[in-house]
Amino acid sequence: xxxxxxxxxxxxxxxxxxxxxxxxxxxxxxxxxxxxxxx
Amino acid sequence: xxxxxxxxxxxxxxxxxxxxxxxxxxxxxxxxxxxxxxxxxxxxxxxxxxxxxxxxxxxxxxxxxxxxxxxxxxxxxxxxxxxxxxxxxxxxxxxxxxxxxxxxxxxxxxxxxxxxxxxxxxxxxxxxxxxxxxxxxxxxxxxxxxxxxxxxxxxxxxxxxxxxxxxxxxxxxxxxxxxxxxxxxxxxxxxxxxxxxxxxxxxxxxxxxxxxxxxxxxxxxxxxxxxxxxxxxxxxxxxxxxxxxxxxxxxxxxxxxxxxxxxxxxxxxxxxxxxxxxxxxxxxxxxxxxxxxxxxxxxxxxxxxxxxxxxxxxxxxxxxxxxxxxxxxxxxxxxxxxxxxxxxxxxxxxxxxxxxxxxxxxxxxxxxxxxxxxxxxxxxxxxxxxxxxxxxxxxxxxxxxxxxxxxxxxxxxxxxxxxxxxxxxxxxxxxxxxxxxxxxxxxxxxxxxxxxxxxxxxxxxxxxxxxxxxx
Numbered sequence: 001x002x003x004x005x006x007x008x009x010x011x012x013x014x015x016x017x018x019x020x021x022x023x024x025x026x027x028x029x030x031x032x033x034x035x036x037x038x039x
Numbered sequence: 040x041x042x043x044x045x046x047x048x049x050x051x052x053x054x055x056x057x058x059x060x061x062x063x064x065x066x067x068x069x070x071x072x073x074x075x076x077x078x079x080x081x082x083x084x085x086x087x088x089x090x091x092x093x094x095x096x097x098x099x100x101x102x103x104x105x106x107x108x109x110x111x112x113x114x115x116x117x118x119x120x121x122x123x124x125x126x127x128x129x130x131x132x133x134x135x136x137x138x139x140x141x142x143x144x145x146x147x148x149x150x151x152x153x154x155x156x157x158x159x160x161x162x163x164x165x166x167x168x169x170x171x172x173x174x175x176x177x178x179x180x181x182x183x184x185x186x187x188x189x190x191x192x193x194x195x196x197x198x199x200x201x202x203x204x205x206x207x208x209x210x211x212x213x214x215x216x217x218x219x220x221x222x223x224x225x226x227x228x229x230x231x232x233x234x235x236x237x238x239x240x241x242x243x244x245x246x247x248x249x250x251x252x253x254x255x256x257x258x259x260x261x262x263x264x265x266x267x268x269x270x271x272x273x274x275x276x277x278x279x280x281x282x283x284x285x286x287x288x289x290x291x292x293x294x295x296x297x298x299x300x301x302x303x304x305x306x307x308x309x310x311x312x313x314x315x316x317x318x319x320x321x322x323x324x325x326x327x328x329x330x331x332x333x334x335x336x337x338x339x340x341x342x343x344x345x346x347x348x349x350x351x352x353x354x355x356x357x358x359x360x361x362x363x364x365x366x367x368x369x370x371x372x373x374x375x376x377x378x379x380x381x382x383x384x385x386x387x388x389x390x391x392x393x394x395x396x397x398x399x400x401x402x403x404x405x406x407x408x409x410x411x412x413x414x415x416x417x418x419x420x421x422x423x424x425x426x427x428x429x430x431x432x433x434x435x436x437x438x439x440x441x442x443x444x445x446x447x448x449x450x451x452x453x454x455x456x457x458x459x460x461x462x463x464x465x466x467x468x469x470x471x472x473x474x475x476x477x478x479x480x481x482x483x484x485x486x487x488x489x490x491x492x493x494x495x496x497x498x499x500x501x502x503x504x505x506x507x508x509x510x
Contacts, residue, residue: 001262002116004251010119011247011322015238017315022231025312028088029224037086037298039071039217 043193044346044354050192053355054199057362058206064225065210065218075395078215078402079147079378080296085220090297090305093220094129095312096227096367097289101183104234104357104364107317108324108341112334115261117269119321124277128284129310135285136294136302138446143507144299149291150383151510156445156502157453164460166383168434169286173376174413175428177369181417184365190339191358200417203362207369208410212403216296219370226363231312233360238319241326241348250329258328272477275432279480282435285442289375377405429476433467433483440484440491450501455494463487 032038072078085093103122110118143152149169154162185200210218254261284290294302324340332347334340345353381402386393393401437460444451467483474482 001255001259002264004248007116007251007262008247010116010318011238011242014315014318014322015235015242017311018231018238018319019235021312021315022228022235024308025088025092025224025228025231028086028091032086032088038089039082039084039086 043191044342045192045351045358047193049351049355050188050194050199050358053358053362054188054194054202057359057366058202060225061206061222061366062210062213064222065214067214068217068221069214072215072217075399075402077217078399079374079381080292081216081220083296083298085293085297085301085305087301087305087308089220089224090293090301091308091312092227093223093367093371094290094293094306094309096223096230096364097293097371098125098129098284098309098313099227099230099316099364100180100368101187101361101365103317104230104320104361105183105187105338105341107321108327108344109337110317111261111321111324112327112337112340114266114269114272115258115263115325117263117266117273118324119318121269121273121276122317122321123314124273125280125317126310126314127277128280129306129313131281132284132290132294133303133306133310135443135446136290136297136306137299139291139294140297140299140302142446142504143295143510146295146507146510147292147382148379149286149288150379150387152291152442152445152507154383154387155506155510157441157456161441161453161457161460162383164457165286165438166379168431168438168460168464169288169379170376171427172283172431172435173287173289173372173379174416175431177372177376177409177413178416179428180365180369180372181413182420184362184369185417185420187361187365188358190336191342191354191361196420197418201414203365204369204410204414204417207366207373208406211370211373212406215402216292216374219374220293220296222370223367226367227312229363230316230360230367233356233363234316234319237323237345237349237353237356237360240353241323241345244348245326245329250326253329254325261325261328268477271481275477275479275481278436278439278484279432281439282432282437282480282484286435286438287375288379289371292375292378373406373409377402377409380405380409430468430471432476433471433479434464436467436480436483437461437463437487440488444491444495448495449504450495450499451491452494452497452499455490455497459487459490459494462490 153165184203185196188199342357463483463486466486467479470482471479
């Protein structure tokens, strides 16, 4: 049976991962815009 | 508020607002799409930010948001994890995208590769499988749009479906792949922020340890580590995902559109971005048990639980996320499938001497026609069409190894590759009807793999890689 720790890791990990993904995309957008490498 | 989570006025307001935003932005980006390369492949110079976002957003369909909670409710922890394995298709496509760039620098479609690599018979076979799959995906997305918007806000199915479809067709016509990729970026940011916000607010109002105890008491099977059916379905979904990503022009056209130095990183990053989303969306399904929400329709688990905890605000978030995930997939399918029809069917089969200017115009008519056909199927609301999407799983799974091996291995017997695709498809379909859906893609991929290996040994034909440079 999956322990509560595994469940917590999955839930918190997925939320942190999704949040980090958002920040990464926005940072990349800033970098590409600055370097004129968007398109 | 009747029986709906949102009032129809709010639903119409959101629908109108986002449709206007997408169309205006698509129109703005359309200034760049002057020539064929601009319209079909966004100028072949897409950077890392836009490349990663478009691959991720396309792979987030309404199913990711709506089915992940249902999977979690029915299959427990494995349900959440099983869905997220679809991201492996993006991870594995990353090195292939780089290889595609090196091998076929001037290519337009996945059909270009198959035609030169295996000849006309395999190419036609490939086009049939790809068109069946793409149309089934497109129609199922259109239908899902109408059904979900109706269930959330009471907007009539025909109206909701038509607005989503028409707005996607209009901005894709104005801006081609520029519009698709540009809107995908905004849509992916909205989806990511929406999923995190709902997750954090829901977590803030619930207690994981008491939820765990309640599930342990009421539905202990959802916490089981060893669930053979769930494990088989996990691998089946993974191979269905491989087949979808490896063969479909949605992904190939993005590989061509990205800069060579960016393609591998962008697909790898998009897989990482996608991986946690089904888990973040799926855990809301598990909450359904703890919160005692009355789930009449399992497909609506996510919205019902979010709305029961967060009220109307939660329903608005779900509405916007679902709309963005639908639009990001429908526009990509419209653009990529119309490219396949324009390049592979019209130019290669009907009118080889056509100019790029004419093709650019023709592509617009194809998008319009594709939109019209999809609308007719969606309007008829044929539930059997959803079945076609699942049936196409074993068909696309039979293409995995012919494509992967064809990209890297010089020596493969072309005739035996046809046998691999046909046998894999037939065995997969047989398994679908006789053993269960969760075995079909696995069986198809296994048979196709074995025969592809044989094709490398028995009087193999040798390809000259330089032939791809002439495309």
